[in-house]
Amino acid sequence: MCGSLLVALGLAACGSGSSTGTDSTAAAGSATEAAASKPAGEPIKLMAMEAYTEPASGLEDPHFDAGQARVEAVNAAGGIDGRPLELIKCDTKSDPNLAAACARQAVEEEVVAVVGPAVFNATSAYPILEKAGISQVGGSAADQVEGSSPISFPFTSTVTQIAGVPRALVLDGAKKMGAIIPKFPGSEQVVQGLEQLVPHLGIELGEVEQLPFDTVDFAPAVAKALSGGADSVLVFFPGPNQATAIKAVKERDPSAKVGTLNVYVTPEVIEALGPDAEGLVAAAAGLPASASSPGMDEFNAEMDKYAPETPRVDGAVFLWAAVYAVEGILKQVQTIDAKAVTAALGKQAKLETGGIIPPLDTTVPGPVPGFPRVFNPTTVPVRIEAGEAQMMEPKNPFFDPFGGPPPSAGGAKGGA
Incomplete structure (x- = not known):
């Protein structure tokens, strides 16, 4: 239905045009391959900034351990150029003052990126992050701040x-x-x-x-x-x-x-x-943990090893995928700092997340009027079976409700 317009949800039908940019496909690679020498030196810091203990959000706290599982796997494989990754947890509690405090901590700790599916109170945190050039990767854009800021690289949006x-x-x-x-x-x-x-x-x-x-x-x-x-x-x-x-x-x-x-x-x-x-x-928002694809298999293997008790819900998958995406960027840049990471993120023709969502083209605005940073318009229809989300269309799981061209990420096998 290319040409129709979902004005109220802020989403348009037509896909974006072609572009050129960096391809981060396979940039991250498997962090769970053969063990390497233990990383040393100054850690490369990421921050997971979320409302972990705010019950009104409807979300619990299953996310952090999933991101930490990816960090542990990366470090077990030798880190990034021999340096260890470190994931800092900062709880905003849906308090705008605490969100700003987390952003200031990110600046003080010299984190290279904020990762994860939700910041909450982005209007408080983003001005601080923008000034420091610190990107936020893997979010679910819930407002125009997250949907339009040049430091925002969301994986989905609420309206999508x-x-x-x-x-x-x-x-x-x-x-x-x-x-x-x-x-x-x-x-x-x-x-x-x-x-x-x-x-x-x-x-x-x-x-x-x-x-x-x-x-x-x-x-x-x-x-x-x-x-x-x-x-x-x-x-x-x-x-x-x-x-x-x-x-x-x-x-x-x-x-x-x-x-x-x-x-x-x-x-x-x-x-x-x-x-x-x-x-x-x-x-x-992306593939459920019950799917079988190279990236999801890697996610589940790392969760089995490092966070076996953590619920494998969407938020957990997305934090893991955000760390995966930034890991790939860190292997591209010459200088490892926030501004270099943000610049590289904006030049990706295919930003990879391990196949959790289709590769993102960050070089052109997404198809969302007023939300140009929402590069992925797709969702995955699922059904709850025996307490787990199972894909309803496993051969072509990613569905674009706005009528854009079919994603090129390929299918995934359904769970058992």
Whole structure:
């Protein structure tokens, strides 16, 4: 549907043009090959800056150990030019003052990049990082700061994942979907965007209900969302009430299909849903841990060795992939510092993440009006089976809901 425009979600249909730039394919390579001499010298520092202990975000703290697992593997293989990697953990707690403090710490510690799926309070942290030339890699752009800053190299965006949910519902056999979303500044634009996008994905859009974040009784909204013959509901309600909203749909109509964002299908949500979690469909930001691909196999091997107890959710995969991507850049630059890393990141025709998402072309703006740094418009439709996200289209897992050309990253094998 190239030519259609999802104005409200900030995403356009047409893909970007051709360009030239550096190819980081295989730049990182396998960090788990033969053991090398122990790295020495001054460590090369990265920072994982996230709201680790903020429950309102709907995300838990499964991420850091995944990034640390990659760092351990890199160091076991000899580090970067004989120097060890170091990953610093900084908890913003969704507090803008703490986010700024983390950014200042990144400057003081001379980190070469901030890595991971979420900064939170980017408006506080980014001005400090921008002044120091420190990039943020692997984020999920949630606002125009993360979507437009020259230091931002996100792997996905919240609106991209919302736009991917209808595809998962269509694959599940849905014909008409309602939606339940939180009411926030810009939520009306999300509704307008869904109205433009959904008809092009083979599904009809019914009633869209916007509710306050502190809603606990979802029954009236569910009744409206399932009215008019709707057989499915998009539920995007980040936070502790995500499971409550999904259960309300199932209580109203046990046969109704539910779609959401996989990043919010945490182990805690799956446990709270119980049997209702089985068959839930979602849009994942990248390959789920159940997939079998060279990069994901490497991720799982390193997690088995260094972080076997850490849940292998989207956030964990993305932090690992962010370290992987920066590792590849560090092997390209002549001078290892933040500004050199940021400059090199901006010249990548194929920035590799181990195949977790399609290679990123950072040399041209992404297809998102107002969000030019969102280089990847794809999502991966998944279904929850026995508590794990499984790909719904394993032969071609990456789906672009905005009608761009098919990604060239290739397929992946489904999990067992």
